[in-house]
Amino acid sequence: MQKYINEILLRINEEMELRGIDENVNTEDALYMIDVIRPLFEKLREMTIAYEFQSEQEEIHFFKEIKPDILGRYIFFHKVVRIEMKRPIGSDDVQREYLHSQLNSLKYFFDQNLDFYQYYRSRATHLDTYYFVRYKSNFRLCLDCNFLDKDPAFSTGFDYKVAKILSNEMLRIYLNRQLQLLDRKTQIAEIRTSLSDFSLKWTGSKSEAIEWGYGLFAAKSLNYGNATIKEIMAFIEAAFGIELGDYYRTYLSLKNRKKDRTAFFTFIVEQLQKRMDDDNL
Structure with a gap:
């Protein structure tokens, strides 16, 4: 039994x-x-x-x-x-x-x-x-x-x-x-209205956008560290015209990666360093 x-x-x-x-x-x-x-x-x-x-x-x-x-x-x-x-x-x-x-x-x-x-x-x-x-x-x-x-x-x-x-x-x-x-x-709709004259389209993957959002949240770089993850994700969705869906579930899958849990930030660092090296040539 x-x-x-x-x-x-x-x-x-x-x-x-x-x-x-x-x-x-x-x-x-x-x-x-x-x-x-x-x-x-x-x-x-x-x-x-x-x-x-x-x-x-x-x-x-x-x-x-x-x-x-x-x-x-x-x-x-x-x-x-x-x-x-x-x-x-x-x-x-x-x-x-x-x-x-x-x-x-x-x-x-x-x-x-x-x-x-x-x-x-x-x-x-x-x-x-x-x-x-x-x-x-x-x-x-x-x-x-x-x-x-x-x-x-x-x-x-x-x-x-x-x-x-x-x-x-x-x-x-x-x-x-x-x-x-x-x-x-509702919050996304309000942000989109305020950003109607300024538009950039996110062309990376959804998981990369979520990793970026959680990175900003962890770094406490917005509103003197008082911005909530909900506010940050709503802003990303509204500003870049992307639907993030259940971003917490995606965050958990990123967290459980066996290799390079911050792959997008690693890529950004590599590309920025490469750009800086190229500028010095």
Whole structure:
């Protein structure tokens, strides 16, 4: 049982890492991860029903920690797809209103489950037997615990609430990221308007532009070191007519290079030195 659990978690983590999935997950990534997790989760259901837990503490650990970790991601990716499928086509203000409404729904769940949320987050254990051992839960006190998971042999009811808490935390990060992207879009438009009479086109690669932006950020060369990476990237996009996309993900790939993580700056130094040498001839 534990071997298969480890295999599930490893597979999910590997797939997320390979696709570079973080808080900026897109619909395609979410659909892909649903297809990855669904059969793994169903197999876990079959194995759990057939498995005899060696102790009550082992069962509590499974339904309080292990299953919610997997189910929480499953719910998260489902929610991302639903949010994006229902996302309105309209102005940035319309989309902001929609995203804020989704954030408000997370707060509603929090408010409705405040006692249990506090119990779980305080790492309390005195009600674990009631919450996380099968056939001991009173479902009249947990009416929304079985949305994706209705099998009493595979659910205590409250394990679903834990999974919802975990998925909502991921959704909060995701939704705030979407709002940040909208803010950046607005900021870029404003910068482009102010630069309408002055235009240079970036003809290098996108990763080179991102490396340059992070270099300026690291060197604290703008606004006396007070410019944020978000402001710097927005300026580069607006000034040079380039869409940088998820620049943080690209930064991570640069950071993980095995050779010359600052290849663009190395190239610039080499070319400048060559130019200076040629000027001396």
